[in-house]
Amino acid sequence: xxxxxxxxxxxxxxxxxxxxxxxxxxxxxxxxxxxxxxxxxxxxxxxxxxxxxxxxxxxxxxxxxxxxxxxxxxxxxxxxxxxxxxxxxxxxxxxxxxxxxxxxxxxxxxxxxxxxxxxxxxxxxxxxxxxxxxxxxxxxxxxxxxxxxxxxxxxxxxxxxxxxxxxxxxxxxxxxxxxxxxxxxxxxxxxxxxxxxxxxxxxxxxxxxxxxxxxxxxxxxxxxxxxxxxxxxxxxxxxxxxxxxxxxxxxxxxxxxxxxxxxxxxxxxxxxxxxxxxxxxxxxxxxxxxxxxxxxxxxxxxxxxxxxxxxxxxxxxxxxxxxxxxxxxxxxxxxxxxxxxxxxxxxxxxxxxxxxxxxxxxxxxxxxxxxxxxxxxxxxxxxxxxxxxxxxxxxxxxxxxxxxxxxxxxxxxxxxxxxxxxxxxxxxxxxxxxxxxxxxxxxxxxxxxxxxxxxxxxxxxxxxxxxxxxxxxxxxxxxxxxxxxxxxxxxxxxxxxxxxxxxxxxxxxxxxxxxxxxxxxxxxxxxxxxxxxxxxxxxxxxxxxxxxxxxxxxxxxxxxxxxxxxxxxxxxxxxxxxxxxxxxxxxxxxxxxxxxxxxxxxxxxxxxxxxxxxxxxxxxxxxxxxxxxxxxxxxxxxxxxxxxxxxxxxxxxxxxxxxxxxxxxxxxxxxxxxxxxxxxxxxxxxxxxxxxxxxxxxxxxxxxxxxxxxxxxxxxxxxxxxxxxxxxxxxxxxxxxxxxxxxxxxxxxxxxxxxxxxxxxxxxxxxxxxxxxxxxxxxxxxxxxxxxxxxxxxxxxxxxxxxxxxxxxxxxxxxxxxxxxxxxxxxxxxxxxxxxxxxxxxxxxxxxxxxxxxxxxxxxxxxxxxxxxxxxxxxxxxxxxxxxxxx
Ligand code: ADP
Ligand code: MG
Ligand code: MG
Numbered sequence: 001x002x003x004x005x006x007x008x009x010x011x012x013x014x015x016x017x018x019x020x021x022x023x024x025x026x027x028x029x030x031x032x033x034x035x036x037x038x039x040x041x042x043x044x045x046x047x048x049x050x051x052x053x054x055x056x057x058x059x060x061x062x063x064x065x066x067x068x069x070x071x072x073x074x075x076x077x078x079x080x081x082x083x084x085x086x087x088x089x090x091x092x093x094x095x096x097x098x099x100x101x102x103x104x105x106x107x108x109x110x111x112x113x114x115x116x117x118x119x120x121x122x123x124x125x126x127x128x129x130x131x132x133x134x135x136x137x138x139x140x141x142x143x144x145x146x147x148x149x150x151x152x153x154x155x156x157x158x159x160x161x162x163x164x165x166x167x168x169x170x171x172x173x174x175x176x177x178x179x180x181x182x183x184x185x186x187x188x189x190x191x192x193x194x195x196x197x198x199x200x201x202x203x204x205x206x207x208x209x210x211x212x213x214x215x216x217x218x219x220x221x222x223x224x225x226x227x228x229x230x231x232x233x234x235x236x237x238x239x240x241x242x243x244x245x246x247x248x249x250x251x252x253x254x255x256x257x258x259x260x261x262x263x264x265x266x267x268x269x270x271x272x273x274x275x276x277x278x279x280x281x282x283x284x285x286x287x288x289x290x291x292x293x294x295x296x297x298x299x300x301x302x303x304x305x306x307x308x309x310x311x312x313x314x315x316x317x318x319x320x321x322x323x324x325x326x327x328x329x330x331x332x333x334x335x336x337x338x339x340x341x342x343x344x345x346x347x348x349x350x351x352x353x354x355x356x357x358x359x360x361x362x363x364x365x366x367x368x369x370x371x372x373x374x375x376x377x378x379x380x381x382x383x384x385x386x387x388x389x390x391x392x393x394x395x396x397x398x399x400x401x402x403x404x405x406x407x408x409x410x411x412x413x414x415x416x417x418x419x420x421x422x423x424x425x426x427x428x429x430x431x432x433x434x435x436x437x438x439x440x441x442x443x444x445x446x447x448x449x450x451x452x453x454x455x456x457x458x459x460x461x462x463x464x465x466x467x468x469x470x471x472x473x474x475x476x477x478x479x480x481x482x483x484x485x486x487x488x489x490x491x492x493x494x495x496x497x498x499x500x501x502x503x504x505x506x507x508x509x510x511x512x513x514x515x516x517x518x519x520x521x522x523x524x525x526x527x528x529x530x531x532x533x534x535x536x537x538x539x540x541x542x543x544x545x546x547x548x549x550x551x552x553x554x555x556x557x558x559x560x561x562x563x564x565x566x567x568x569x570x571x572x573x574x575x576x577x578x579x580x581x582x583x584x585x586x587x588x589x590x591x592x593x594x595x596x597x598x599x600x601x602x603x604x605x606x607x608x609x610x611x612x613x614x615x616x617x618x619x620x621x622x623x624x625x626x627x628x629x630x631x632x633x634x635x636x637x638x639x640x641x642x643x644x645x646x647x648x649x650x651x652x653x654x655x656x657x658x659x660x661x662x663x664x665x666x667x668x669x670x671x672x673x674x675x676x677x678x679x680x681x682x683x684x685x686x687x688x689x690x691x692x693x694x695x696x697x698x699x700x701x702x703x704x705x706x707x708x709x710x711x712x713x714x715x716x717x718x719x720x721x722x723x724x725x726x727x728x729x730x731x732x733x734x735x736x737x738x739x740x741x742x743x744x745x746x747x748x749x750x751x752x753x754x755x756x757x758x759x760x761x762x763x764x765x766x767x768x769x770x771x772x773x774x775x776x777x778x779x780x781x782x783x784x785x786x787x788x789x790x791x792x793x794x795x796x797x798x799x800x801x802x803x804x805x806x807x808x809x810x811x812x813x814x815x816x817x818x819x820x821x822x823x824x825x826x827x828x829x830x831x832x833x834x835x836x837x838x839x840x841x842x843x844x845x846x847x848x849x850x851x852x853x854x855x856x857x858x859x860x861x862x863x864x865x866x867x868x869x870x871x872x873x874x875x876x877x878x879x880x881x882x883x884x885x886x887x
Contacts, residue, residue: 018234026333035329040071050207083120084117092236111197116128118131158170182194226813255268266304272295296324296327303322349534364884368877380510396462396464399496400463400510402421403492404480411439416438424488425443425444428453428456539876545886546882546883550851555579560618566872571628601691604695608695616707623712626717628779629696635685636689646664686735697740701739718753719756729757730774756775756778760780772838778843861885
C-alpha cells in the first residue's frame with residue numbers, strides 16, 4: 001500500500017508530484033533547519049483516489065492518526081485540547097502553484113471550550129476570540145459553501161456599531177458577538193451546526209481541500225495555464241503560529257530579489273497584529289518590509305539571513321510567507337518565485353556571476369517565449385491625459401494604439417482609409433475575422449485565453465487583450481464603459497498592452513524594445529543596459545551549445561539582411577511566388593493566357609531577368625551562406641483576378657467587354673479549383689507548364705554565376721515543393737541539372753548548387769527512402785504537412801473551430817503553432833530516418849512556422865535536424881531554443 005502521509009521531516013523539494021509545491025518546500029525548509037511549524041502532508045495521490053472514488057483511500061485514516069499523534073506528542077498538546085489546544089491549518093498545495101484557486105482553513109481545533117484555553121495560554125481574550133471567528137468564517141465558506149459575503153457583512157455591522165472601520169479597534173466582546181452571529185449564519189445557510197469536534201473539523205477541511213481541485217475557477221485556471229487536469233492537490237496540516245497575538249506579532253510576504261528587475265534587496269510587505277490572509281486580502285494597509293527593521297530588528301535580521309540561505313540553497317530567487325509570533329519568526333512557505341521576462345534574464349546572469357549556477361543552468365532558466373516577449377514593441381513612458389481604464393487578460397502580446405471600433409465592417413472601412421483601429425467586441429466569432437485582420441489590436445470583455453479572439457489573435461501575431469470584464473461593450477450604441485464613469489465612443493483612441501493586459505484611454509507612444517535594438521546592432525552589450533548585457537551573454541552561450549543552425553525564411557534582400565543581423569546562418573526558405581506580385585502580375589497573366597509556345601516563351605523571357613535580379617540581391621545579402629530557393633508553389637490563379645469580380649465586369653460590359661477580359665475570364669474559369677490547396681500547385685506546375693521551373697532555375701544559376709564572377713560567394717540550394725513521389729522529383733531534377741550544366745558552360749563559372757525537395761505530404765514522408773535517392777536535401781514543410789496530415793485547411797479551420805477544440809482538450813495548443821509530435825512529428829521522424837539511411841549525411845531542415853516555436857525547435861533537435869528556419873524576427877528565439885535543447 002502506498003504511503004499517503006509524510007511528516008515535514010520526511011519530504012524534500014523534489015517530491016512535488018506527491019507533496020505538491022507547498023508541502024515539498026515546507027519539508028525542504030524543515031530539513032534545512034529553518035523555523036517551520038511542525039506538521040505533515042497528505043499526498044496528492046490520496047486526493048486523486050478521493051476524486052476518483054468519492055472516498056478516502058484505505059489506510060489513510062490510520063496514517064493520519066499516527067502522524068497527528070506524533071505531532072501532538074512533539075508539541076506537548078492535543079488537537080483542540082480544552083485547556084491548551086493544539087491548532088492547525090489545513091492548506092491546499094498542488095504541484096503547480098495556482099494562486100488563490102484553492103482553499104486553506106486556519107485555526108482548526110477551536111471550539112467553545114478550547115477558545116478559553118487558548119485565551120488563558122496566550123493571556124489574550126481578544127486574540128482567542130478573533131481566531132475562533134476566523135475559523136468559523138473560513139470553515140463556513142470553504143467547507144460548508146456558505147456565501148462569504150454574509151460573514152463580511154456581519155463584521156461590517158459590528159464595526160459600524162462600534163463606529164470604526166478598522167478590525168484593530170474591535171474588542172474581545174465584539175469577536176464573541178461575531179462568533180455567535182457566524183454560528184447562526186452557518187446553521188441557517190448550511191443546515192447544520194458548526195462542527196465542534198476538532199478532528200471532525202480537520203477531516204472535513206481536508207476533504208474540502210481535495211474537492212477544491214475541481215472548483216470551476218480552478219478548472220478554468222488550469223485550462224488557461226495548461227496544467228494537467230488529473231494531478232490533484234496535496235493537503236498540508238501545519239501547526240498554527242499566530243501573527244495576531246498583538247503588536248509584537250505580524251505576518252508578511254517577501255521576495256529575495258525584485259521580481260520585476262531582478263535586483264537584490266528587500267522586497268515585501270508586512271502587517272502587524274494580523275493573520276496570514278489579511279496581507280493578501282488587503283483588509284488593512286501593509287507597510288513595506290524595510291519597516292520591519294524598525295519594528296522588530298531581531299526578526300528582521302533573522303529574516304534576511306534566512307532569505308540568503310534560501311537563495312543559496314535553491315540557487316534562485318524565492319518568494320516566502322512568514323509570521324512573527326511575539327518576536328519569534330516562523331517560515332510558512334517558500335517557492336522559486338515567478339518573475340517577468342526581463343527579470344528572468346537578469347537574475348540568471350546575476351546568479352551566474354555569484355557562482356551559484358553555471359552558464360548551462362543560466363540558459364535553462366530563461367525561455368524563448370520570454371525572449372519573444374522582450375522583443376515586442378512596447379509602450380514608452382506614459383503621457384499626461386492617458387488614463388489606465390481597466391485590465392484584462394494578456395492574450396497576445398504587443399502594444400497597439402488605434403481608434404475604437406465596434407464592428408468588423410467599420411474596422412475594415414477605417415483601416416482602408418489608413419486609420420489605425422482597435423476592434424472592441426464582447427467576444428469575437430468567425431465573422432469578425434476581416435475586422436481582426438484590419439485592426440492593430442483586439443479588445444474583448446468576455447472569454448479567456450482560449451477564447452476565439454485570443455486564439456486567432458495569437459495565430460496572427462496580433463495584440464489582444466481579452467476578458468476585460470469590467471468593460472461594458474454596447475455594439476449597437478458604438479460605445480463601451482469602464483469603471484469610474486468612463487465612456488469610450490467609436491473613434492476615441494485607446495491603447496492596449498497585450499503583454500500586461502492593461503487598457504488605456506488615449507494614445508500611449510510605442511517604441512522598439514532595447515532587445516530588438518541590440519539584435520539590430522543599434523545597442524551593444526557594452527552600452528550598460530543590464531538587460532541587453534544579460535541577453536547577450538545568454539545568447540552567446542546558447543549559440544555555442546546549439547547543435548542545429550538557425551536559418552530564416554526571407555524572400556527579399558532587406559529581410560535577408562535583417563535575418564543575418566539577427567544571427568541567421570542562411571535562408572531556409574525563399575519563396576519565389578512573392579516575386580511575381582505587383583507589376584509582375586501582368587507577366588504572369590501573359591504566361592497563363594499564352595496561346596502557343598512562342599507567346600509563352602516571350603512571357604518567360606520577360607520574367608527571367610527580373611528573377612535573376614531578385615536572386616542576385618539575396619545572394620549578396622547572404623554571401624557565403626546557403627540560400628534555399630523554393631520554385632514556385634501556389635496555384636497560378638492566385639495571380640489572376642477574382643472569378644466573381646471578373647464575371648461581373650464582363651457581364652456588365654455586355655457586348656462591349658474587353659476581349660482581353662474575356663480571355664482572362666475563360667482562363668480563370670478553367671483554372672478555378674474547389675480545393676486549391678490540393679490542386680495544381682508545387683511540383684505539379686513544373687510538370688504541367690513547360691518552361692516555368694526551367695526559367696526559375698536558369699535565373700538562379702545565372703544570378704549565382706554573376707555574383708561569383710563579381711567576387712561573391714553564392715550558395716544556392718534549389719528546392720522543389722509538394723513532391724509526393726520520387727518520379728515527380730526526378731523529372732524536375734533532371735531538367736534542373738541540365739540547365740545548371742548549361743549555364744556553367746555558357747558563363748564559364750562553376751557554382752555548385754544542391755537540388756532537393758520539401759517533405760510536406762504524408763506520402764513523401766512515408767517514401768522518403770526513395771525520394772532521398774533523388775534529393776540532396778530535405779526541408780520539412782510542416783505547415784502543409786500539418787494540413788495534409790490532419791486534413792485541416794489552415795485558412796478555414798483556425799477561426800472556425802479551433803477555440804472549441806482547445807476547450808474540449810482535443811489539443812492543448814494549435815498544431816499550426818506547435819508541431820504535433822505524435823502525428824506530424826512521427827512522419828518527420830520516419831522521413832528523417834529513411835532519408836538518412838538512403839543517403840547518409842543528407843541535409844535536413846524545417847521551414848514551416850514551427851521553426852520558430854520553442855517546443856517544436858526542441859523536437860527538431862531530438863530528431864537531429866541540421867537546421868530550423870523561421871521568420872527573421874523569430875531567429876533569436878530559435879537560436880536560444882536550439883541552444884537550450886542541446887543543454
Ligand atoms: P495560499 O496557497 O493561498 O497562499 P496558504 O496555505 O499558504 O494559502 O495559507 C493562507 C495564509 O495563511 C498564508 O498567508 C499563510 O502564511 C497563512 N498560514 C497558513 N498556515 C499557517 C499556520 N500554520 N500558521 C499561521 N499562518 C498560516
Ligand atoms: Mg501561501
Ligand atoms: Mg507548402
